[in-house]
Amino acid sequence: MEFYLAELMEIAGYGRAIFALWLLIRCALSMLREKNEPEVWAYLERSDGSSVPIHNWECLLGRSRSADVRMESKTVERTHAALQRSARGHWLIYNLTSAGETCLNERRVEGRARLLDGDVIRLGEETLNFIDLNAEQRKTLQRKRQEPGRRIRPGITLLLLTGFQLFLALEHAITAPEEYVTAVTGAFIATIIVEWMFFFFMRSLSAKGFEVETLAFFLSSVGLSVTASSAPSGMAKACALLLIGLGLFASLGWWLRDLRRVKLLRWPMAFLALAFLGFNLALSQEVFGARNWLTVAGVTLQPTELVKVAYVYAGAATLDRLFQKRNLLLYMAFSAAIVGAAALMGDFGTALVFFVCFLVVSFMRSGSFATVLLSVTAAALACGIVLTAKPYVARRFATWGHVWEDPLGAGYQQVRALCALASGGLFGQGAGNGWLRNVPAADTDLVFAMTAEELGGIVAFCCLGAVVVLSLFAVRNVGAGRSAYYVIASCAAVSIMMVQTGLNVFGSLDILPFTGVTFPFVSKGGSSLVSCWALLAYIKANDTRRNASFALSKKTDGDGDHQDFGEADEYTDDAPEELIEEPAPEQTPAPAAEPAPEPPAEVQGETKGEEP
Numbered sequence: 001m002e003f004y005l006a007e008l009m010e011i012a013g014y015g016r017a018i019f020a021l022w023l024l025i026r027c028a029l030s031m032l033r034e035k036n037e038p039e040v041w042a043y044l045e046r047s048d049g050s051s052v053p054i055h056n057w058e059c060l061l062g063r064s065r066s067a068d069v070r071m072e073s074k075t076v077e078r079t080h081a082a083l084q085r086s087a088r089g090h091w092l093i094y095n096l097t098s099a100g101e102t103c104l105n106e107r108r109v110e111g112r113a114r115l116l117d118g119d120v121i122r123l124g125e126e127t128l129n130f131i132d133l134n135a136e137q138r139k140t141l142q143r144k145r146q147e148p149g150r151r152i153r154p155g156i157t158l159l160l161l162t163g164f165q166l167f168l169a170l171e172h173a174i175t176a177p178e179e180y181v182t183a184v185t186g187a188f189i190a191t192i193i194v195e196w197m198f199f200f201f202m203r204s205l206s207a208k209g210f211e212v213e214t215l216a217f218f219l220s221s222v223g224l225s226v227t228a229s230s231a232p233s234g235m236a237k238a239c240a241l242l243l244i245g246l247g248l249f250a251s252l253g254w255w256l257r258d259l260r261r262v263k264l265l266r267w268p269m270a271f272l273a274l275a276f277l278g279f280n281l282a283l284s285q286e287v288f289g290a291r292n293w294l295t296v297a298g299v300t301l302q303p304t305e306l307v308k309v310a311y312v313y314a315g316a317a318t319l320d321r322l323f324q325k326r327n328l329l330l331y332m333a334f335s336a337a338i339v340g341a342a343a344l345m346g347d348f349g350t351a352l353v354f355f356v357c358f359l360v361v362s363f364m365r366s367g368s369f370a371t372v373l374l375s376v377t378a379a380a381l382a383c384g385i386v387l388t389a390k391p392y393v394a395r396r397f398a399t400w401g402h403v404w405e406d407p408l409g410a411g412y413q414q415v416r417a418l419c420a421l422a423s424g425g426l427f428g429q430g431a432g433n434g435w436l437r438n439v440p441a442a443d444t445d446l447v448f449a450m451t452a453e454e455l456g457g458i459v460a461f462c463c464l465g466a467v468v469v470l471s472l473f474a475v476r477n478v479g480a481g482r483s484a485y486y487v488i489a490s491c492a493a494v495s496i497m498m499v500q501t502g503l504n505v506f507g508s509l510d511i512l513p514f515t516g517v518t519f520p521f522v523s524k525g526g527s528s529l530v531s532c533w534a535l536l537a538y539i540k541a542n543d544t545r546r547n548a549s550f551a552l553s554k555k556t557d558g559d560g561d562h563q564d565f566g567e568a569d570e571y572t573d574d575a576p577e578e579l580i581e582e583p584a585p586e587q588t589p590a591p592a593a594e595p596a597p598e599p600p601a602e603v604q605g606e607t608k609g610e611e612p
Contacts, residue, residue: 005174013427016167017458023160023218024462024469027211030152031473039482039544041085044069044121045129057085058484061123062096075124076100083115091115091132100124154210158199161214162192165221168431168455172228175432180232187224187235191217191242198246209548212473212540213249215466216533219521220245222451222463227524229432229454230443234524241526245533252309252537259485266314270334273310276303277341304342304350305518305527308496309534311338311354315361316489331362349507349515353499360495364488400513413439417449417508421457428456443524445516448505463522467501470494470539480544490542493535 042054044061052069059068062080071080077097084092095102095109102109103122115121117132169188176184195217199210220242227238256262280303315331335358342351403411403418420436423429434454436442442450452460471494481487497520504519506512518528 009171009174009430009433010427012167012171013430013456016164016171017427017456019160019164019167020218020459020462023157023164023214024465026152026157026160027215028465028469030154030157030209031211031469032476039480040133042083042091042133043131045131047127051131054083055479056484057482059083061128069128071123071126073124073126076126077124080123081109081121089132091130093121151208154208154214155199157214158195158210161195161218161221164218165192168221168225171431172225172232175430176228176232180228180235183235184228184232187228187239188221190239191221191224194243194246198250207548209543209545212470212536212543215470216249216521216536219463219466220529222455222459223522223524223529225431225455226443226447226450226522229434229450230437230524237526238524238529241529242533244526245530248530249533249537249540252534253540256486256489256537256541259483262313262485269310270314273307273314274334274337274341276307276310277338277345279303281341281344302525302527304345304347305525305531307338308353308357308531311335311357312489312492312496312535312538315358316485316492332358335362347516349503349517352503352515353496353517356499357492357495361488361492364484364491400510403510411510413441413446414508414510414514417442417446418510420446420453421449421460421509424453424456424460426457428452428454428459431455441516444518445504445514445523446508447519447523449508451522463519464501464505467497467520470536471498474539474542477542477544481542482544486538486542489538493538496535497532 040053040055041057043051044054045051054068056068060079060082061067061069061071061076062078063071063073063076064078067079077100079096080100081096081102082094084094086092091114092112093102093104093109093115094112101122101124104113104115105120106122107113115130117130119130121128121130165188169185172184172188173181195213198213202210202213224235224238224242227234314334335354339351339354339358342348342354399406399410399414403414405411407415416436416439420434424434428434431454434450436446436450436453439446448460448463451463474490474494478487478491481490500517500520503512503515503517504523507514507517518525520532521529
């Protein structure tokens with residue numbers, strides 16, 4: 001009997017490795033290979049007859065290299081003007097310079113003014129004609145630019161994930177203690193049912209992209225395996241936390257559909273983040289030199305994990321205008337408070353995660369290397385102070401690169417992690433057959449090595465590859481993103497995941513200092529799992545592939561395949577009326593006047609020549 005069980009475990013090991021690798025390849029091909037042409041919302045026609053497409057809802061005009069519409073004239077300032085579009089299709093033009101001149105229909109723009117189809121914009125000596133595209137013209141352009149290709153079916157990819165999970169359930173049914181077999185196998189079956197229900201629910205909404213969720217379910221399934229090996233009595237709790245995380249993912253995705261309500265909650269989210277950290281500093285107890293755990297009504301949670309969600313939400317929403325530097329200063333102060341609180345807790349790894357996220361957001365908004373350099377310099381000074389004041393952190397740095405010099409002391413965890421990783425090989429010892437789980441923090445801080453030991457190097461590196469694919473996908477969507485909020489929030493979310501993954505993997509392997517940061521979705525811990533699913537909503541919100549994101553509401557436009565935001569206005573629509581200039585009555589074209597310039601030929605199609 002034991003011989004047959006060993007053979008079954010070996011077959012399951014090969015099967016899960018093949019399914020994991022196959023799943024990752026399919027998701028990567030679907031997310032990264034598919035041509036993702038940016039949407040075109042309007043055109044700016046130059047005096048020489050050439051047209052510049054407007055791909056984003058926030059657009060900078062000027063002589064700077066970072067400008068969306070770049071002009072060479074010396075009469076144009078580096079950052080001269082900006083265009084913004086609301087969800088209802090209203091355009092505003094902002095004057096950003098006091099030295100140069102911004103005119104709309106030969107009327108000087110003071111602050112901002114409403115921009116209509118056919119208006120003439122003058123920046124210094126440069127003249128641009130604004131051509132707004134209606135829904136039919138955008139659809140015509142989208143159809144012409146869309147290239148036919150073979151789409152990878154998400155249902156088949158989900159079947160591969162189901163096979164991977166069934167192999168894990170089979171292995172744990174063999175290796176788990178008899179009293180926990182039902183709980184362990186039941187947890188995997190429940191997860192399979194939940195993911196398929198969610199998949200069919202998304203298909204009922206005509207959503208066609210499910211790769212982001214599939215990768216998250218894959219990583220969460222590996223996390224269930226880690227829990228089944230280290231603490232099988234907690235499988236029911238792990239399933240419940242997965243459901244909570246999935247619910248938060250769906251709820252936040254729905255909330256992000258309306259950017260005006262996102263803006264309204266930015267300050268409450270910021271205050272909530274600071275309050276969480278304040279309670280943590282005041283009430284938590286020190287464990288292994290860090291004060292990052294808080295017990296409320298018998299429930300233990302890590303507030304810094306939930307603060308990550310609020311930090312991205314408030315950070316991206318606070319910088320709601322591309323050109324208001326005051327908001328950048330507020331964000332810097334907010335970030336300093338967050339990073340400082342994490343440092344006071346002794347949680348150096350989390351402080352580093354927040355700091356890298358701050359650098360990503362601040363650079364994407366300001367485009368200033370000087371700001372980033374100043375921040376890095378200040379952080380280096382702060383690190384020096386922390387290393388002097390916190391001997392616990394200093395000991396971690398002293399151990400870095402010298403774990404084999406004290407394998408029974410300071411290097412105890414990492415030495416055993418290295419040995420376990422090597423013993424796993426490509427296919428692992430089998431789920432539940434590892435010994436690293438007996439080492440302290442193996443299922444959290446050393447989870448990459450534990451996964452490699454039990455499930456093999458192929459599955460462990462597929463987990464690493466899944467986070468990398470999510471990051472590449474978010475970066476790939478930057479150019480096609482509609483709003484700067486979605487672009488910045490998604491990049492901030494993946495920066496948090498990437499930094500956590502790097503610190504966890506390279507820290508356990510002694511390539512980087514051992515900081516005790518969790519591996520996204522995989523490390524055991526409810527706060528971490530819930531926060532990772534919430535961060536995933538930001539990545540999903542910036543998925544601009546056709547019918548791929550539930551965070552973009554679908555408003556029927558003729559053939560019903562055009563995605564657009566809901567009816568609520570975006571930031572600029574709630575501007576005070578006295579700040580919005582309308583064209584002078586005498587400049588408004590009469591009905592018999594010459595019609596406004598037509599869109600470029602490539603978007604006219606069947607709409608050209610139609611009478612109103």
